[in-house]
Amino acid sequence: MIDFWIILTASLVATTTAILGCFLIMRKMAMIGDAISHAVLPGIVIAYYISHSRASFPILIGAAASGMVVTYLIQFFHQKVKLQQDASIGISYTFLFAIGIILISLFSGNVDLDQDCVLYGEIAYVPLDNLSIGGLYAGPRQVWILGTTLIIISTSVIVAYRKLVLTTFDPAFASAMGISVVLWQYYLMAGVSLTTVVSFESVGAVLVIAFLSGPAATAFLLTKDFKKMLYLAVGFGISASILGYYTAVWLAGSIAGAIATIIGLQFAIAFIYIQFLKKARISETLENKALTEV
Amino acid sequence: MEFFTEILSFFTFSEPNVKVVFWGSLILCSISGLVGTFTLLRKRSLIGDVISHAVLPGIALAFIIGQQKNPLYLIIGATITGWISTYLVDYITKHSKIKNDTAIALILSVFFGVGVLLLTHIQHSGNASQSGLDQFIFGRASAMNMSDVWLFSIVGTIIVILIVIFFRGLSLLSFDENYSQSIGFPNELLKLVLSITTVTTVAMGVQAVGVVLMSALLITPAACAKFWTNKIIPMAILAVVISGASGVLGSAISYTYNGMPTGPWIVVVVSLFAFISAFIGSKNGLLKKHLQRNKNNTKILRENTIKLFFNPTTLGETRYNFEDIFAKSKMQRATLKKGLNLLKSDKLITVSNDIFTTTNLGIEEAKTIVRKHRLWELYISRFMHLQPDHVHDDAEGIEHVITPEIERELEKELDFPTKDPHDSDIPY
Amino acid sequence: MKPSVETHNLTVIYDKKPAIWNIDFTLPTGKIIGIMGPNGSGKSTLLKAIMGIIEPNIGYSKLFDQDLEDVRNKVSYVPQRQSVDWDFPASVWDVVAMGRYATKGLFKRLSKEDHRMIEESLNKVNMTPFTNRQISQLSGGQQQRVFLARALAQNADLYLMDEPFVGVDAATEQAIINLLKSMRDEGKTLLVVHHDLHTAQDYFEHMVLLNSRLVAEGPTSEVFTKDILTETYGGTLTTLSKVASVLQEKDFPMRHK
Ligand SMILES: Nc1ncnc2c1ncn2[C@@H]1O[C@H](COP(=O)(O)OP(=O)(O)OP(=O)(O)O)[C@@H](O)[C@H]1O
Numbered sequence: 001m002i003d004f005w006i007i008l009t010a011s012l013v014a015t016t017t018a019i020l021g022c023f024l025i026m027r028k029m030a031m032i033g034d035a036i037s038h039a040v041l042p043g044i045v046i047a048y049y050i051s052h053s054r055a056s057f058p059i060l061i062g063a064a065a066s067g068m069v070v071t072y073l074i075q076f077f078h079q080k081v082k083l084q085q086d087a088s089i090g091i092s093y094t095f096l097f098a099i100g101i102i103l104i105s106l107f108s109g110n111v112d113l114d115q116d117c118v119l120y121g122e123i124a125y126v127p128l129d130n131l132s133i134g135g136l137y138a139g140p141r142q143v144w145i146l147g148t149t150l151i152i153i154s155t156s157v158i159v160a161y162r163k164l165v166l167t168t169f170d171p172a173f174a175s176a177m178g179i180s181v182v183l184w185q186y187y188l189m190a191g192v193s194l195t196t197v198v199s200f201e202s203v204g205a206v207l208v209i210a211f212l213s214g215p216a217a218t219a220f221l222l223t224k225d226f227k228k229m230l231y232l233a234v235g236f237g238i239s240a241s242i243l244g245y246y247t248a249v250w251l252a253g254s255i256a257g258a259i260a261t262i263i264g265l266q267f268a269i270a271f272i273y274i275q276f277l278k279k280a281r282i283s284e285t286l287e288n289k290a291l292t293e294v
Numbered sequence: 295m296e297f298f299t300e301i302l303s304f305f306t307f308s309e310p311n312v313k314v315v316f317w318g319s320l321i322l323c324s325i326s327g328l329v330g331t332f333t334l335l336r337k338r339s340l341i342g343d344v345i346s347h348a349v350l351p352g353i354a355l356a357f358i359i360g361q362q363k364n365p366l367y368l369i370i371g372a373t374i375t376g377w378i379s380t381y382l383v384d385y386i387t388k389h390s391k392i393k394n395d396t397a398i399a400l401i402l403s404v405f406f407g408v409g410v411l412l413l414t415h416i417q418h419s420g421n422a423s424q425s426g427l428d429q430f431i432f433g434r435a436s437a438m439n440m441s442d443v444w445l446f447s448i449v450g451t452i453i454v455i456l457i458v459i460f461f462r463g464l465s466l467l468s469f470d471e472n473y474s475q476s477i478g479f480p481n482e483l484l485k486l487v488l489s490i491t492t493v494t495t496v497a498m499g500v501q502a503v504g505v506v507l508m509s510a511l512l513i514t515p516a517a518c519a520k521f522w523t524n525k526i527i528p529m530a531i532l533a534v535v536i537s538g539a540s541g542v543l544g545s546a547i548s549y550t551y552n553g554m555p556t557g558p559w560i561v562v563v564v565s566l567f568a569f570i571s572a573f574i575g576s577k578n579g580l581l582k583k584h585l586q587r588n589k590n591n592t593k594i595l596r597e598n599t600i601k602l603f604f605n606p607t608t609l610g611e612t613r614y615n616f617e618d619i620f621a622k623s624k625m626q627r628a629t630l631k632k633g634l635n636l637l638k639s640d641k642l643i644t645v646s647n648d649i650f651t652t653t654n655l656g657i658e659e660a661k662t663i664v665r666k667h668r669l670w671e672l673y674i675s676r677f678m679h680l681q682p683d684h685v686h687d688d689a690e691g692i693e694h695v696i697t698p699e700i701e702r703e704l705e706k707e708l709d710f711p712t713k714d715p716h717d718s719d720i721p722y
Numbered sequence: 723m724k725p726s727v728e729t730h731n732l733t734v735i736y737d738k739k740p741a742i743w744n745i746d747f748t749l750p751t752g753k754i755i756g757i758m759g760p761n762g763s764g765k766s767t768l769l770k771a772i773m774g775i776i777e778p779n780i781g782y783s784k785l786f787d788q789d790l791e792d793v794r795n796k797v798s799y800v801p802q803r804q805s806v807d808w809d810f811p812a813s814v815w816d817v818v819a820m821g822r823y824a825t826k827g828l829f830k831r832l833s834k835e836d837h838r839m840i841e842e843s844l845n846k847v848n849m850t851p852f853t854n855r856q857i858s859q860l861s862g863g864q865q866q867r868v869f870l871a872r873a874l875a876q877n878a879d880l881y882l883m884d885e886p887f888v889g890v891d892a893a894t895e896q897a898i899i900n901l902l903k904s905m906r907d908e909g910k911t912l913l914v915v916h917h918d919l920h921t922a923q924d925y926f927e928h929m930v931l932l933n934s935r936l937v938a939e940g941p942t943s944e945v946f947t948k949d950i951l952t953e954t955y956g957g958t959l960t961t962l963s964k965v966a967s968v969l970q971e972k973d974f975p976m977r978h979k
């Protein structure tokens with residue numbers, strides 16, 4: 001049963017992040033996931049500290065607050081004082097993340113968080129924190145939270161599908177049609193922030209980036225239809241969760257780390273397959289050419 | 295209070311280990327400031343992020359192979375995986391439709407994931423001396439010993455020598471890669487030098503700062519320096535100083551708390567330097583911009599006020615009382631008073647019995663500003679093909695921007711005109 | 723007849739420096755109008771400012787005597803081909819269908835009528851055989867035709883096209899210009915950014931010559947003269963660029979209260 005809950009948790013995270021990841025990588029915004037996932041830390045720690053619990057609501061507020069701070073900082077550096085974009089992002093999120101780690105150390109007696117789990121989560125403990133409804137066992141709390149998030153994200157994406165695709169593919173055309181590019185950008189960012197925050201406990205700040213970028217990138221290599229890319233990414237995410245779990249059990253290592261490793265392998269295989277196809281196609285055309293020339 | 299005595303005890307080297315921490319963080323951070331200058335200028339800051347995360351599996355592997363914490367093994371292992379990661383990012387971007395940012399995010403997180411998997415594997419398999427490995431994630435300068443510091447000094451010296459030898463090429467590569475290529479600099483070699491030094495720097499630096507925050511040490515000091523200078527040598531020197539200072543201060547602070555990782559403190563200190571530089575820096579700094587704006591606004595107010603005294607018929611002296619001039623102006627009372635005070639202190643007008651009278655200087659100033667206004671109107675109506683009723687607003691803004699030099703050019707280009715587009719005289 | 727496009731002191735400032743400055747013109751309806759000027763002269767910027775893709779810093783524009791918001795579905799914009807990532811996983815049909823999204827809102831499925839218009843648009847640009855082709859597998863000229871088909875599917879009255887002839891072979895260029903002419907004959911207005919001085923006279927009845935300022939605007943016969951072309955392409959005005967650099971250096975406001 002524990003296996004089941006852990007795999008389910010990982011699959012829920014993987015599904016939500018895969019969907020958002022497809023949009024992120026097509027918008028060339030994969031690193032924004034990196035910035036957000038690190039930058040929300042101080043807010044989360046303070047929320048833990050104040051509320052003395054892992055209740056989700058205060059954490060969401062705390063994370064949203066630090067998310068706003070990092071957005072502001074990036075803008076400050078990039079627009080107000082004209083620092084280049086990559087450096088602005090780099091300075092801002094490392095600063096906030098450092099503050100977060102310091103806070104964890106300072107509050108170490110009072111906050112039930114440790115430094116390492118911040119980075120790669122503690123999905124193995126998910127089945128220990130259960131929810132009961134009316135005295136009945138209702139499964140791990142995280143599963144409920146992540147399930148709800150998945151429903152929120154997938155409905156939001158379905159509802160806004162056309163606008164999200166249009167503003168991703170051709171923002172200038174979208175904006176000429178009167179669709180606000182900035183609005184849908186924020187819509188997507190809100191989804192990414194929500195997802196990184198709720199996935200925090202299970203996969204942590206760094207590995208959530210693997211979940212966001214990896215399955216989407218592998219799917220992107222293999223298909224030329226955006227809808228198929230979404231389904232494929234979800235498929236890769238879930239299969240990586242299952243394989244990753246058993247790899248972790250086998251090696252007695254971190255589950256999230258193992259899933260990220262599998263995500264990397266999936267990408268590597270797809271990448272090599274594509275290179276192979278390309279070579280085959282080139283030699284085929286060369287052969288054809290040779291034949292016609294003869 | 296206790297905090298300060300602790301800090302003081304750090305800087306007096308009262309404990310033998312403090313010396314190690316001091317020199318260790320000073321060397322590591324200074325070198326990353328130097329190398330970071332080039333990464334920043336090449337707009338490859340995020341590559342630093344990839345490398346720093348990607349050294350983790352190298353460290354873990356070195357540990358598995360060496361069975362203990364041998365700093366040389368660790369640096370070699372870290373350098374290898376760090377270098378592979380940058381190579382992969384470039385390879386993926388070049389050979390597939392995957393974009394650079396996706397490749398960065400993917401490689402960074404997957405390498406880190408592999409590292410975490412290996413590290414946790416080592417820990418769970420109960421290896422006795424594994425306890426030192428945690429320090430690589432957030433850095434623990436206090437875990438360094440004297441032989442580490444020697445190693446850092448040697449490797450660091452090699453890095454500095456390499457950079458000094460190739461300095462000219464590296465600078466040109468960072469500012470303008472294509473130009474460097476076109477004049478026959480060996481770009482590929484230079485890039486290799488840069489990537490080797492960067493990767494090695496990161497591989498060492500993670501011992502003090504940790505893999506997660508190491509990229510800050512490449513980005514932030516150089517960014518600080520950029521707020522003060524555009525020249526590469528002063529920039530590199532400043533970055534080294536800021537970085538070294540942050541390293542020492544950060545480890546001093548973390549030293550006073552038991553069990554506190556070093557990395558976050560170093561990063562917080564260096565970020566504070568960045569904020570300070572962003573505020574008071576001489577290049578793009580907020581304060582400077584603010585002062586410049588104030589200066590502009592004063593100039594605009596001064597010129598708009600003296601313009602009110604322009605006498606279109608005689609081009610000579612004018613006298614107004616406050617209410618008259620207020621009625622002519624479109625300003626707030628307080629603004630106008632401020633403007634009049636400016637004129638008074640510049641001796642453009644005199645005041646007696648509430649009557650403002652232009653001095654000779656004031657008459658000239660008023661004429662000048664009206665002349666600039668009308669010249670500009672004429673200029674844009676001729677060269678921008680604007681209707682006469684569309685030129686006024688633009689001239690209201692630009693009249694303050696026209697320097698005496700530009701004014702002379704306008705006169706010449708318009709052949710010393712006498713009438714503006716509204717057929718008013720241009721006063722000389 | 724109402725003017726198709728009217729701009730008033732339209733000014734766009736990037737990083738404190740004006741990219742287009744005080745553009746002031748009124749264009750006729752039912753004509754093919756060329757916008758010409760050297761690289762970086764602000765042609766794309768002008769189109770974007772008219773379409774509200776970038777907010778002008780100063781000035782405004784009107785389309786058919788109305789605000790943009792009121793006539794949006796009568797106007798179609800064709801971006802520069804290089805402005806999108808053609809690796810995006812979509813088919814030719816998917817891209818052309820985007821032209822029908824504007825009237826469809828969030829959920830409404832595309833109707834039979836929509837499908838008919840999409841097919842017709844593809845047909846008009848001779849892309850019917852490529853309907854299901856992935857856009858990453860198109861040549862430059864085919865990509866350009868996909869963009870045109872998307873614009874046709876919008877069925878607008880005014881088309882703003884950013885360099886529709888770039889990377890297109892002579893035959894395709896001829897086909898496109900014939901298409902534009904037949905659209906003009908249906909009473910549509912076409913505003914086309916173009917680079918080739920040799921063909922300009924044949925293609926356009928009316929012209930806007932731009933070099934970050936408006937150099938000339940009028941019927942081709944009047945403005946396509948040697949003097950005006952020299953003024954347009956003969957480098958920027960030194961005084962103007964000096965003023966622009968003082969604006970940028972000293973961070974002066976162009977308008978102030
Ligand atoms: N987003 C931007 N930020 C800053 N400057 C910009 C931006 N877009 C354009 N510019 C600058 O504004 C000027 C006008 O650019 P624009 O793209 O409108 O020119 P163009 O006439 O379309 O050129 P081309 O013929 O090359 O397409 C150029 O100097 C360009 O460098």
Ligand SMILES: [Mg+2]
Pocket residue numbers: 765766767802884
């Ligand atoms: Mg253009």
